[in-house]
Amino acid sequence: MSTDTTVRPDSGYHRVIGAAASSAVGDGMRFAALPLLSTAVLHDAFQVSAVTAATTVPWLLFGLPAGAYADRFERRLLMVLADLLRAAVLILTVVLLAAGWLTFWPLLTAAFLLGVGEVLFDCASFALLPSVVPKERLESANGRLFAVQTVGRDLLGQVVGGVLFTVGRAVPLLIDAVSFLLSAALLRGVRSPEAEPERQPTADRPRLLADIREGVVLVLRDPLLRALTVSAGVINAVYLGQIAVFVILVRDVLELPDAAYGALLAAGAVGGVVGSTVASRLTTAIGRVPALVGNLALMGIAGLAVAATDRVAVVTVAYCVTGFALMVWNVVAVSLRQTIIPDRMLGRATGVYRLFAWGTMPLGALVFGRVSASAGPRAAFALGGVVTLLTCLPIAYTLLRDGRMTDSSVTDRRKTPEDAA
Incomplete structure (x- = not known):
């Protein structure tokens, strides 16, 4: 086993960290803005709480199959698709808001789809990191990953999101969409690990339930x-x-x-x-x-x-x-x-x-x-x-x-x- 504890410049690690930082800032802004937006357009406590809960429900529904798909397909590509899904949902939400059509069900659906994207991204990202970082550097790499996520989401993103919402209801959602697009662009430059092709689905693979x-x-x-x-x-x-x-x-x-x-x-x-x-x-x-x-x-x-x-x-x-x-x-x-x-x-x-x-x-x-x-x-x-x-x-x-x-x-x-x- 190699004792090299350095991270190669071409390993993709820094792109993964950059993608995490970008999306974390956008997520923080969305975490602050979505409840404010729900309160502003719905005027119903139950509906507001339902929209908030809808972002977490996908973990209960899709956590297991998302993990199985992260082992079947190229993880980097799955993360890119999750980013593009969330960016598209946010842009569509802004369009509906501008047109005055953002009612309870469209907002609930948007929150749910954003949660689905989060599940897919997280399952793939935690599985991808060990393939771009030496084993001896995993704790340091995970520490840096958690640090940029905490700073971006909990310190910077939520504060900025609340402020930007007062400027315009759509502003934090648009910036969040941009953050996902930037994350996807960074991840596209990550080299696929050598082990990735082994996870491509084949005719003789077990069924999804067997994988789960x-x-x-x-x-x-x-x-x-x-x-x-x-x-x-x-x-x-x-x-x-x-x-x-x-x-x-x-x-x-x-x-x-x-x-x-x-x-x-x-x-x-x-x-x-x-x-x-x-x-x-x-x-x-x-x-x-x-x-x-x-x-x-x-x-x-x-x-x-x-x-x-x-x-x-x-x-x-x-x-x-x-x-x-x-x-x-x-x-x-x-x-x-x-x-x-x-x-x-x-x-x-x-x-x-x-x-x-x-x-x-x-x-x-x-x-x-x-x-x-x-x-x-x-x-x-x-x-x-x-x-x-x-x-x-x-x-x-x-x-x-x-x-x-x-x-x-x-x-x-x-x-x-x-x-x-």
């Missing part, structure tokens, strides 16, 4: 992959549940103005950027197991800290720590999965992972909302802290028992697809 089943079995039968998936589900349920009641905590408990809510969210994003930047060096210094378990514990402690105080400074620091720990966990866990999963299975494994990990998010929002309604938002944060800390025990047990967690014993299985059977 193979991906599900791979994740569920592997103790390490299963533990990472379950842990991600718990983390996402807690995180979204706390986000759902955070605004109540800020307004009713801390008695801060609405502007402070955005500032505290930005503190979490800043922590995420720092975490994504140092994740690789942190893992090198202390190892994968301490990095994963330690940052999982940090998330739990931060939740308990928010529950135990009414000091704004403590809440700000705790939220920043949460963003930091969550991003370190993501970088290390994603890099580990990309290392141990065979190349031909990466798309399907990503689809399975996202389905289980993201499928818990609505449940977390409902549970934490109910706890907050009955006992207050502090109780919801306390519950999240306890659940997260308890999750540390089984995940630590699984990680310590798995020999692949040490640098010297991790086998690069991306080039040995026969091992996945």
Whole structure:
């Protein structure tokens, strides 16, 4: 195995990062503008919430088949098609808005199709990255990818999107469409990895359902992959549940103005950027197991800290720590999965992972909302802290028992697809 840890200029890595940065800024603007646009044109709370939910439904419906298609077709091309789909949807939405025809059903359909594009793009992109980056550089590469996405989407894009919406309702949507077109142009210049032709569909390929089943079995039968998936589900349920009641905590408990809510969210994003930047060096210094378990514990402690105080400074620091720990966990866990999963299975494994990990998010929002309604938002944060800390025990047990967690014993299985059977 090569020990080269540099990224070749012609590998396509920098184009992938550039495409991610471009689309992240556009996504941030859309995340800010779409709810504002829905509120402005629909004037109905249920319809507005339905449009917001429509962007996440495709993960539940198409997460598994999208992952299978990412293993059947050229991943770079699939990402380009997803970008072009989303750009076309946004341009059509602007046309309907200008003509006065943007009612509930067209807006709901647009949100759904944007979600479909996101599913296709994400399943392909997480599977493509290991083919353009040496294994030894995966954590650093993923850290940079998460950093540009967080800065572009959560810090820059959402702020700019809200401002541009006041200039014109169509402006952030048009810029988002341009960002997807730029992303597609960058990705077209990425060289197809040598392994890509092996994934082209042939007459003797298994049926789509058999491909999907193979991906599900791979994740569920592997103790390490299963533990990472379950842990991600718990983390996402807690995180979204706390986000759902955070605004109540800020307004009713801390008695801060609405502007402070955005500032505290930005503190979490800043922590995420720092975490994504140092994740690789942190893992090198202390190892994968301490990095994963330690940052999982940090998330739990931060939740308990928010529950135990009414000091704004403590809440700000705790939220920043949460963003930091969550991003370190993501970088290390994603890099580990990309290392141990065979190349031909990466798309399907990503689809399975996202389905289980993201499928818990609505449940977390409902549970934490109910706890907050009955006992207050502090109780919801306390519950999240306890659940997260308890999750540390089984995940630590699984990680310590798995020999692949040490640098010297991790086998690069991306080039040995026969091992996945």
